[in-house]
Amino acid sequence: MARDRSYLFWVVPLFTTVVATAGCGGPNVGTEQPAAPAAAASQPGTAPPEMARKEQTTVEPVPAQDDTAPRCGQPVRAPAATALTVTGRFPTSVAANEQTVSGLVEVTSQAAVKGVGAPQADLFLVRKGRIVTEPMPQDAVGVRWDLAAGQSRKIPAAATLMSCEPGGDRLPPGDYEMYARVAITPDDAPTATSQGGPWPLELH
Numbered sequence: 001m002a003r004d005r006s007y008l009f010w011v012v013p014l015f016t017t018v019v020a021t022a023g024c025g026g027p028n029v030g031t032e033q034p035a036a037p038a039a040a041a042s043q044p045g046t047a048p049p050e051m052a053r054k055e056q057t058t059v060e061p062v063p064a065q066d067d068t069a070p071r072c073g074q075p076v077r078a079p080a081a082t083a084l085t086v087t088g089r090f091p092t093s094v095a096a097n098e099q100t101v102s103g104l105v106e107v108t109s110q111a112a113v114k115g116v117g118a119p120q121a122d123l124f125l126v127r128k129g130r131i132v133t134e135p136m137p138q139d140a141v142g143v144r145w146d147l148a149a150g151q152s153r154k155i156p157a158a159a160t161l162m163s164c165e166p167g168g169d170r171l172p173p174g175d176y177e178m179y180a181r182v183a184i185t186p187d188d189a190p191t192a193t194s195q196g197g198p199w200p201l202e203l204h
């Protein structure tokens with residue numbers, strides 16, 4: 001029986017020593033911190049979320065400019081044919097010291113047209129095939145156009161007699177040509193621009 005007590009005496013201290021060692025230097029199993037979550041890996045062939053958001057951003061199309069619009073020093077270019085024809089009544093001679101030249105433009109439609117257009121025509125002058133004045137700005141808002149097939153409408157038109165060149169001065173005396181443009185935006189179609197001319201003009 002004494003032998004049994006001696007065996008217990010040596011086993012218990014050894015077990016106590018092992019437990020104490022684990023509590024001081026070993027990993028604490030009861031308070032172990034959870035591992036940081038791993039970053040989500042992108043599937044092969046897919047873009048990261050940030051890039052995907054950028055790629056999904058839409059860009060509004062920019063409307064194309066009218067490449068036939070009159071520009072200073074450029075040759076006259078006629079717009080595409082429309083259902084509208086433009087005729088004009090203008091003086092054939094004006095004093096060179098005048099500020100503007102004005103007249104009337106008659107717009108005739110070959111088909112029914114309903115939409116919005118400017119209350120005046122854009123009038124500009126050309127000399128030796130080159131544009132020398134650009135249309136004057138129009139401050140007025142658009143007006144309603146409602147033309148039946150074959151119907152006409154008259155609107156005013158005026159052009160400056162000042163050169164469109166930088167620091168432009170009065171146009172010198174000589175022979176010129178006038179062109180008028182009328183733009184109408186139908187209710188169910190893109191803007192259509194019609195052009196009339198040339199009409200001769202002498203500055204004296």
